[in-house]
Amino acid sequence: VISSTPPKERAPQLSQDVIVDAALRVAKRVGFDRLTMRLLADELGVTAMAAYHHVASKEQLLELVADAIILDREPIDLDAPWEEQLRQHAFALFECLASYPGLGAFLLERPLTPAVRRGYSQSVDIFRRAGLPERDAQLAYATYHTYMFGLVGMETRFRPLKRRARAGGDAAILVDATTTELIDFGVEMLVEGTRSRLPTRR
Amino acid sequence: VISSTPPKERAPQLSQDVIVDAALRVAKRVGFDRLTMRLLADELGVTAMAAYHHVASKEQLLELVADAIILDREPIDLDAPWEEQLRQHAFALFECLASYPGLGAFLLERPLTPAVRRGYSQSVDIFRRAGLPERDAQLAYATYHTYMFGLVGMETRFRPLKRRARAGGDAAILVDATTTELIDFGVEMLVEGTRSRLPTRR
DNA sequence: ACCTGAACACCGTTCAAGT
DNA sequence: ACCTGAACACCGTTCAAGT
Numbered sequence A, B: 001v002i003s004s005t006p007p008k009e010r011a012p013q014l015s016q017d018v019i020v021d022a023a024l025r026v027a028k029r030v031g032f033d034r035l036t037m038r039l040l041a042d043e044l045g046v047t048a049m050a051a052y053h054h055v056a057s058k059e060q061l062l063e064l065v066a067d068a069i070i071l072d073r074e075p076i077d078l079d080a081p082w083e084e085q086l087r088q089h090a091f092a093l094f095e096c097l098a099s100y101p102g103l104g105a106f107l108l109e110r111p112l113t114p115a116v117r118r119g120y121s122q123s124v125d126i127f128r129r130a131g132l133p134e135r136d137a138q139l140a141y142a143t144y145h146t147y148m149f150g151l152v153g154m155e156t157r158f159r160p161l162k163r164r165a166r167a168g169g170d171a172a173i174l175v176d177a178t179t180t181e182l183i184d185f186g187v188e189m190l191v192e193g194t195r196s197r198l199p200t201r202r
Numbered sequence C, D: 001a002c003c004t005g006a007a008c009a010c011c012g013t014t015c016a017a018g019t
Helices: A016-030 A037-044 A058-071 A082-097 A103-108 A114-130 A134-155 A179-195 B016-030 B037-044 B058-071 B082-097 B103-108 B114-130 B134-155 B179-195
Strands: none
Touching: A016 A037, A016 A058, A058 A082, A058 A103, A058 A114, A082 A103, A082 A114, A082 A134, A082 A179, A103 A134, A103 B103, A103 B134, A114 A134, A114 A179, A134 A179, A134 B103, A134 B134, A134 B179, A179 B134, A179 B179, B016 B037, B016 B058, B058 B082, B058 B103, B058 B114, B082 B103, B082 B114, B082 B134, B082 B179, B103 B134, B114 B134, B114 B179, B134 B179
């Protein structure tokens, strides 16, 4: 018997990464809030309990999945003016979260994910670079953050799931406008709200 | 046998109102997202299935409950300047929604409740009275609405449930500030964002 | 008409057992 | 160490039965 064959090829050989990847596929297909440990197990060709050897709970798995989604987003142009950075940040965030229904509400409902926490200072930087003093910069970012996650929670619920749905083209819920127009308007309000707070008005 | 006695006093005699009231009590106690048809039945001293003779589904019941909460809120001063009206609206909305954890996320995730839809035009009026043209008024309201429901979703999740919790005094999640400060700051940004869009700048 | 009780098709998760 | 299979304590809801 040749014992130097590579490790079994057909065995699933689970790992945290493999599980998160499968969860991403299932979440994209059925929606973030309808992801089930049993659906995940089917996707992996494995028993419902198998995943629990690599993640502590469904809660922790969802956090890993959410982080993977948030990290997979277009970076913003660090040399652009702050108004443009804010706009890019908003569209990149919306676009990466928009194709997972229920994700916005999920993220809203629990502590910041590690990825968000890690990016916190960089996000506040946009408002620091605008010229706001530290505390106002943090408050302005909190306002923007709240708005964006509310937007994702509200605007991604009713659409049919389209792969690679672009932020534009979809109709908004509250007003007769496209999502793109709504984001542009919201960002513009926050930009003006920020300008009005700058220590030195022109 | 005297048959003219009033209808049985001990029998629960369910009705939609009685059920919604009981659901409000349970939701306040355990949180909106942990309300269960079986918990509701216990509160009513009745079987898990009894409520289904008066509401079509849990979904419809939650909508009735959410509407009851939204309708039970401080009215705004119709004679105040629009900036003050917006501020009052924001605090009244936050205060009525804040004591039901999970309510913000629930409302974000589905179509507008009848109560919100009914109050829509009156809410947009605040921005009309500010001087915005119709479409901008609607977009501004949508921005404000999204921000507020995101805020409720985010800021009401981790606090211990206190009855009649006031909007102030509680610490915000994203920034070292009280919820009152956060709401004031957010409203101020939206006010300035609105002013910047007025057709006639002073 | 209104409520009960058992049951069904789901959940997340525990736990003993297999390899 | 890793996975399975049965089971537990929950869900929302259907359905036949009682009154």
